[in-house]
Amino acid sequence: MGPLSRETWAQRLGAFRASPSAFMAGPEGEDLGRDLLSELRSEKLSEQTKVSLLALSLEYPAQLWPDATAAEAAATSLLDTLVLLPPRPSALRRPLLLAATTALVAGDALGPTSEASRRLLPLLLGLASGRDLGRGFGPASEQRPLQATACECLRELESCKPGLLGGCLGLLRGLLGQEGPVQPLSLLLALALRNTLVIQARARARARLQGLLMAGDTPSGGDPWNWALAEEGDARLQPQAPSWPAAEEECGLAVLEPTPEEARELRAAVAQLLDTSYLLTPVAQAQLLWLLGWALRGLRGQTPVLFKPQLVRLLGTAQLTLLHAVLALKAAFGEALFTAQDEALLLRRLTVAAQHPALPLPAHLFHLHCLLSFPENWPLGPTGEEAAPLLLGPRLCRGLLPSLLHDPMALLARLHLLCLLCAEDEEKEEKGQDWSPRHYLEELLAGLRQRAALDGGPRASATLCFQASYLVVQGLATQPTVLTPLTHGLARLYRARPVLAPHFVDLLDRVGPELGEPLRVALRQEVVSRPGRDEALRWHLQILAEVADGNAQSATLGFLGAAAAHCTDWGLQQALLRVCRALLRAGVGGGLADLLQALARQWEDPDGRDHARLYYILLAHLAGPKLGVALGPSPAAPALASSLVAENQGFAAVLMVQEAPAPIRLSVGPHRAAGPGPVLQLHVEVLEPAYSLELRFRVEGQVYAPLGAVHVPCLCPGRPCSPLLLPLQPRRPAPTRLDVRALYTTPTGLTCHAHLPPLPVNFADLFLPFPQAPEGDKLGFFEELWDSCLPKGAESRLWCPLGPQGLEALVSRHLEPFVVVAQPPTSYHVAIRLPPDSRLLLRLEAAQEDGVPVALRTDDWAVLPLAGDYLRGLSAAV
């Protein structure tokens, strides 16, 4: 793309800023980063346009040059552009330095192997040292701002790669003592010093601090960059001002044991920084204090007294950052820096700042927050919760109490303080004064309710009233003297403005029973005593659906009966039905059935009618617990907000069957060879109680007649259940598998359906003995059977391997019920009936050491392979 005009660029940048992601996804996105770099060298564009291009690259490097390679190339290009600038004043040098730094850091390209890094770092350090870098780096007038900018770039690099400047501490100190710009050098030195200390402590390295701090003005030969230290630090970024509770472990400077000389040198460096700190802007002073405070905390041989001379000056100011920094020092050093008197003074200044008319509201609120999170020397309460510090007595708080004239946020913040005071007040004796904090609190809440009750008033004032009520309940839940008037007041507010019903429902959902219980009663009374037919009816029904329970049934039902006639549209009908649901859930019976029946007859809307009828049927047919579950929130999707969906899911949960993983284990017991047909003996175990269990079986391949279901009323884990008998009706004598499904009810009333693992039915499970052979002529009986098999059937001989137990054991274990003639231990004649009407006859004779030859006949040739498999498998199936 050729060079673009200023206007084109302005348009392009505008489009990019409007939505960077959309722009980058568009046709021009890909080229933007490249175009930007090349345009910076264009002679047609003004400097101002180029600065705006650089500004873009400062904000969106990740979009322009998304990977490390692109970022490295971009930084190189930016540095080239910088070098090629003509030696006259230019507004581009500063932004070019910033942009190159940003590109390297944001693109993850910064490192010892990056060529651009190796160019940028010495350049920055050279500029920061005020060295003459030749005419290419601008006229003398620009040196000072460039020096400051280079320091800022180095500070950013050190922030992102802690430890990088560990080798430059001495150099920086030297510069600070000479003519360098105070603020950038001070901040850079403080950060590098802090990072070095923390990294050395973490690595438990022997501090070479003195050496670092004393090193000459210029780095002695070679690279001053401490990539090794930066690598150690890189594992974890260094919080420059770690949050207080975490700070203890975070820094762990206690392990550093500097020698007395090192400690002295360190103290000198810190003192040097603090002494010139008044030359810094207030925000920079605050940064310096945060850095140094946490750098020295816990370090042996360092007393925080160094900070003392600064404190009085800082405490007097109106600057938010400075007071905040003093609080950080307070948290870092506690009693070591602040005596009890100092603590009291700090608290008073904070109290003043939290209400000073000259300060803006956001500052007031932040100071108030600081007051309630004040880092006390000897805190009493649990940490992490807002509480009034011990030294902040009622007298100090007087100016911090809320009034109706305050902005909502200020009112809530101050109300919180008032609640804390009331909570303390309760512990003391009531002092008999007319205007106790509690009395004042009541008046205030009444005022808020009056405002919320105003017809046509903004939603915000209603919200404020409920937020205040919620805060009070949170803080003073145990004080009936507060809650009773609050309950009555809220009930009156509802009477005045039923349109606030959603706020009431929200409040009831969030407060504990201390307010919830009495407020429910009050609201129910409020609603049922005022039958409405107008707009308010909708809200009344919404409230009732929340508060209706088993109490005051007749009044509630009376109200609903009267209201039903006015529920002409679908929405109102559904609202009324929601109340019915709530009553159903609460176990309200008789009167409700009448009401539901009336609704089912009376309403014209089919949906409303159907629902009423459904509820009636549920009420008539389901027992209490089941009904409760049917109407309760569904365990499957409790989060859905729509009541209709929730309702449907409630039904789905109960009236439809839930698919569930089986808590039931089924196994086949020993074979019972008796009776007219084969019967499977099933053992059932459950992992959780199951009621009304129904087991349904399906035969694979339809080789048996369909099987009937088996019912068990109740099963409990660990309680043995007698075996279940499942009669089989084979259509062919063949093994198969049974597909098993279980249907049962859980203790919570849900009906569940589970698919169990299939049950195998073995060939031997079908074996039945022949009816008793005539006594005395068993052999004749057998021979008769034997002969009858042929010619229709089949004959075979096979070798049945024997295990070590021998033939006798084998027969007694597997074939005992079917033996017709036995001549132990050598010969057995076995006759097996196979339903529906097949037979299998075996002659086991002349057993040898390791097996027995078996002659077998059957009248069903299809049985032959099954019998063969069975016999061969016998010895294995011990």
Place this chain on the structure above:
Amino acid sequence: MAQRAVWLISREPGTPFCGTVRFSRRYPTVEKRAKVFNGASYVPIPEDGPFLKALLFELRLLDDDEDFIESRDSCSHINKTSVYGLLIGGGELWPVVAFLKNNMIYACVPLVEQTLSPHPPLISISGISQGFELLFGVQDFLSLSQKNDTELNTKLNQLPDLLLQACPFGTLLDANLQNSLDSINFASVTHSQKQPAWKVGTYKGKPQVSISITEKVKSMQYDKQDIADTWQVVGTVTCKCDLEGIMPNVTISLSLPTNGSPLQDILVHPCVTSLDSAILTSSSIDAMDDSAFSGPYKFPLTPPLESFNLCYYTSQVPVPPILGFYQMKEEEIQVKITVNLKLHESVKNNFEFCEAHIPFYNRGPITHVEYKVSFGQLEVFREKSSLVWIIGQKFPKSMEINLSGTVTFGAKSHEKQSFDEICIGGTAYLKLHFRILDYTLTGCYADQHSVQVFASGKPKISTHRKLISSDYYIWNSKAPAPVSYGSLLL
């Protein structure tokens, strides 16, 4: 300490988005650190569009106040500071420091150097106060001598360059943006060793020091037995020191006459180099007694180039300058009012102006007024439903003036008449507006001899004083009125 992003959003009710992002600036290197520090709780800085929407929703500045929305209106969704969490793209962007001032929303997101869940306490996050200071700085810059939209646009256009100077990498270097603007222009000046960062150049010219004391008096008067009237003076001392040299030392003293009211709650400018502990500890929290420190209040300082607020103070004067009562009774569509105002004899009876504004809220337009005033004139603003009693430059010799009358209202129409949440029913007030030049209520003054300058040349010293009213309310004594806790402790 760093900021991840900054926004300026102008509020435009009635437009589709209800606002426009006028300026935004992101800091990708800080964002990089946020990602590491916040870990799993990291939520990236959104694009301007989604941010605008989420912020306006949270601040209740969208035009959809009609319905109850749980995520905004729930009673447990309580903000006690100007720090918010915004729901954006399934995550919560926190902490967002934001406030609305003169239809402009100032917002930034400070870096938190740890995980965000659970939220660490705000007091432990250094970036919060730095963020506030940045936003206050931008706000000061925009509001400084800004008169119209064109000037606002000019200043907004300067912001990118200024932040490049004052906050190049997201860590604020100077909250005084005017200073940064000057430093761009001062770039050619050679600096010497001890140049403070808050002073970008040196003054050349005739030495002069100007000190002006402005006191604002506010009051709540009820004219009731069981509720105490309250009043308070808030003073601001503004200085401009045009002195040669890099670090000229100046000491400015404020003095009180023998019967003056002690200054309390003194907050000083950071250029003040040391403070007497008596100044630090004199506070309105304590009960007043005769031993209270009553000056002179000495402030040794090294002044910056620009005009600055040397200090703020409050004071409790023994009596309010004007004591009055206001009685209003409703009688169907009209109200009867009686007003009495009395100027205290100790107060300088020479006003630049003095007016009593009597608004009638939540009522229809004024259709008819019958009145009698003992002094001054009454102006009637029918559509605004308010009366303005113009008292003029002086109270009469008796120091006491009266107004009585009957005001009749027409039917209320919702669009035109202003709605007020406080003035419901008989609850009503009148508000006094006045200004007295060359006078302070506390008596506080700075004279030529009270200024010591340790610099070459004897400077010309000029001093100014004025008293103005601010939130000076007299409530209808015939109806309930909002009170603060202090009013109840008789």
